[in-house]
Amino acid sequence: xxxxxxxxxxxxxxxxxxxxxxxxxxxxxxxxxxxxxxxxxxxxxxxxxxxxxxxxxxxxxxxxxxxxxxxxxxxxxxxxxxxxxxxxxxxxxxxxxxxxxxxxxxxxxxxxxxxxxxxxxxxxxxxxxxxxxxxxxxxxxxxxxxxxxxxxxxxxxxxxxxxxxxxxxxxxxxxxxxxxxxxxxxxxxxxxxxxxxxxxxxxxxxxxxxxxxxxxxxxxxxxxxxxxxxxxxxxxxxxxxxxxxxxxxxxxxxxxxxxxxxxxxxxxxxxxxxxxxxxxxxxxxxxxxxxxxxxxxxxxxxxxxxxxxxxxxxx
Amino acid sequence: xxxxxxxxxxxxxxxxxxxxxxxxxxxxxxxxxxxxxxxxxxxxxxxxxxxxxxxxxxxxxxxxxxxxxxxxxxxxxxxxxxxxxxxxxxxxxxxxxxxxxxxxxxxxxxxxxxxxxxxxxxxxxxxxxxxxxxxxxxxxxxxxxxxxxxxxxxxxxxxxxxxxxxxxxxxxxxxxxxxxxxxxxxxxxxxxxxxxxxxxxxxxxxxxxxxxxxxxxxxxxxxxxxxxxxxxxxxxxxxxxxxxxxxxxxxxxxxxxxxxxxxxxxxxxxxxxxxxxxxxxxxxxxxxxxxxxxxxxxxxxxxxxxxxxxxxxxxxxxxxxxxxxxxxxxxxxxxxxxxxxxxxxxxxxxxxxxxxxxxxxxxxxx
Numbered sequence: 001x002x003x004x005x006x007x008x009x010x011x012x013x014x015x016x017x018x019x020x021x022x023x024x025x026x027x028x029x030x031x032x033x034x035x036x037x038x039x040x041x042x043x044x045x046x047x048x049x050x051x052x053x054x055x056x057x058x059x060x061x062x063x064x065x066x067x068x069x070x071x072x073x074x075x076x077x078x079x080x081x082x083x084x085x086x087x088x089x090x091x092x093x094x095x096x097x098x099x100x101x102x103x104x105x106x107x108x109x110x111x112x113x114x115x116x117x118x119x120x121x122x123x124x125x126x127x128x129x130x131x132x133x134x135x136x137x138x139x140x141x142x143x144x145x146x147x148x149x150x151x152x153x154x155x156x157x158x159x160x161x162x163x164x165x166x167x168x169x170x171x172x173x174x175x176x177x178x179x180x181x182x183x184x185x186x187x188x189x190x191x192x193x194x195x196x197x198x199x200x201x202x203x204x205x206x207x208x209x210x211x212x213x214x215x216x217x218x219x220x221x222x223x224x225x226x227x228x229x230x231x232x233x234x235x236x237x238x239x240x241x242x243x244x245x246x247x248x249x250x251x252x253x254x255x256x257x258x259x260x261x262x263x264x265x266x267x268x269x270x271x272x273x274x275x276x277x278x279x280x281x282x283x284x285x286x287x288x289x290x291x292x293x294x295x296x297x298x299x300x301x302x303x304x305x306x307x308x309x310x311x312x313x314x315x
Numbered sequence: 316x317x318x319x320x321x322x323x324x325x326x327x328x329x330x331x332x333x334x335x336x337x338x339x340x341x342x343x344x345x346x347x348x349x350x351x352x353x354x355x356x357x358x359x360x361x362x363x364x365x366x367x368x369x370x371x372x373x374x375x376x377x378x379x380x381x382x383x384x385x386x387x388x389x390x391x392x393x394x395x396x397x398x399x400x401x402x403x404x405x406x407x408x409x410x411x412x413x414x415x416x417x418x419x420x421x422x423x424x425x426x427x428x429x430x431x432x433x434x435x436x437x438x439x440x441x442x443x444x445x446x447x448x449x450x451x452x453x454x455x456x457x458x459x460x461x462x463x464x465x466x467x468x469x470x471x472x473x474x475x476x477x478x479x480x481x482x483x484x485x486x487x488x489x490x491x492x493x494x495x496x497x498x499x500x501x502x503x504x505x506x507x508x509x510x511x512x513x514x515x516x517x518x519x520x521x522x523x524x525x526x527x528x529x530x531x532x533x534x535x536x537x538x539x540x541x542x543x544x545x546x547x548x549x550x551x552x553x554x555x556x557x558x559x560x561x562x563x564x565x566x567x568x569x570x571x572x573x574x575x576x577x578x579x580x581x582x583x584x585x586x587x588x589x590x591x592x593x594x595x596x597x598x599x600x601x602x603x604x605x606x607x608x609x610x611x612x613x614x615x616x617x618x619x620x621x622x623x624x625x626x627x628x629x630x631x632x633x634x635x636x637x638x639x640x641x642x643x644x645x646x647x648x649x650x651x652x653x654x655x656x657x658x659x660x661x662x663x664x665x666x667x668x669x670x671x672x673x674x675x676x677x678x679x680x681x
Contacts, residue, residue, distance in 0.1 A: 149336055149340065152336075152337055152340070153337055153341060153343070154344075156337050156340065156341055156657055156661050156664075157344075157615075157653070157657045157660070158614075158616070158617075158618040158657070158660055159615060159616075160616075160619030160620070160622065161618065161653055161656055161657070162653070164649065165348055165649055165653045166348065168640075168646055168649045169351050169352050172641075241463065245463075245465055248465050249465065249467065249623055252465070252467050252623065253622075253623070253641065254642065265465070268467070268468060272471055275471045275474060275475050276475065276479050282468070282471050282472070282475075285468075286464070286468030286469075286471070286472065289465050290463045290464045290465065290468070291463075293462075293464075293465075294460060297462060298459060
């Protein structure tokens, strides 16, 4: 037996194989060992499930007021039959909102919106940030200077404030809010990609690719950018958390999703003056936002540790 | 060390010069945003109620009939002179509004930072020293939840708990405003009988400081006002300070863990030094550096979060006025305050960088 087949046999005996030991497998294995990341992933799984099945899970229409449909009052407290609420009353486990709608149904639909917000803004920011960062790092010179100084300027603003200014100009609305949050998060990704590009630009395999006559896009996409994938995934996961928080904040201020859209931030904003009389209308949307953000934070932290073993012993 | 101070001066100059393009960029972005507003720029900036005569004057003054680069020149000149025009909604010059409102936001941001450092650092140190104990697990759990909570929600919940649920207990705290009704503050410069005339720059500065209730109460030795102002600031500071507190606790912990694993700590222990000395003198001082970075990174979030906290707690700072301006679509005010806060933020970051260079000589020698 050659040495190689011996190794394969030894690995087989342990239930491993040579082929499967890629970076992703290692990462997944490390991730699985991190309890907090698994909790994050579990919460996220439930949220995705809720988002996908909201129309079947929700007992009521999230938009339709229940006036004339059921005997419920505005901002009625939660009524759960299991916890002693009389059977004669209709069950609303998270209560009724200011427009006489079932809050639980609205909260379920909100999951759809929040996940959409997180993924779309981060995808937008990663797409633009990657192009800018790659050009900046690969071309260098004045292109690098102009792009990076522009990114510095965007970073010089407190991000929420810049987003507020942009939405004030564009006009309130969910799409504009998403655009604003997307724009303010571009610099983070541009920097990450630029750093990765710089670290491999002068490597032999990139020079070889260039010598073989590869075009710039080919070299960038095939040889250079795959190196930026790891930090981008980590930054992106944590970025979704920030994007969801910022979008909720804009909606809370009345700049994001507009009523009657069941968006958690705007649900909270609409009822914030009722916190002393109907705390359930403020409490539950906030818990939903916090749980979603927590899930992405836990997963992002776990991914970072899994992808960068040097950090593993610290956090 | 003469050499060290020379290095520091060079570093300071270099760092100051490098902020100039960033400041110009900030002005350019806010200027460009103002021109981006669809429709009539005058009514977009001054509000729908501006009359034709007012708009003509506005167009002439800002050179809106001139080429765009000339307009930008006008804008830079105005900002450099601290002239942000008049707000029609509040019927006073915008810079007067800035002097009125900004101190409130600064006071809130700094007290939140103070709270977060005061609680975050000890939590992080204890977590690191008692690594993997239940206290450590609890702290990290809290840190994870802390960075995930929306500021405005936490604010509302704190208000509910401390103003309603704990009503008539010693823990009751006011959920809105800066002072209780009936409590009056006298500016410290009046208590001191300082001969300053209104309208001068010195008066502006003193007025600015005097509007920070806690600082003013300290300067005028008014304990009653101090106590009341602090009581009003506890909930907003806790709400705003929770995210940086969580970040600081996490960073302190990981930075301490790294330092505690070093050889010189083992040496210090081997010498027979007491645990407290080892932790505070040998470990903590070296763990401080990454903390400065986290504090610097938190500042942006603090200033942005202050806007939300003020709307929740009815504090008449920058956040409150921004909120009103947004509802009225008064971009002039949004623009002015964004510029001022961004400049303030750049200066704060400069300060963070300088303290970094002061703490770590390698940075300024590089």
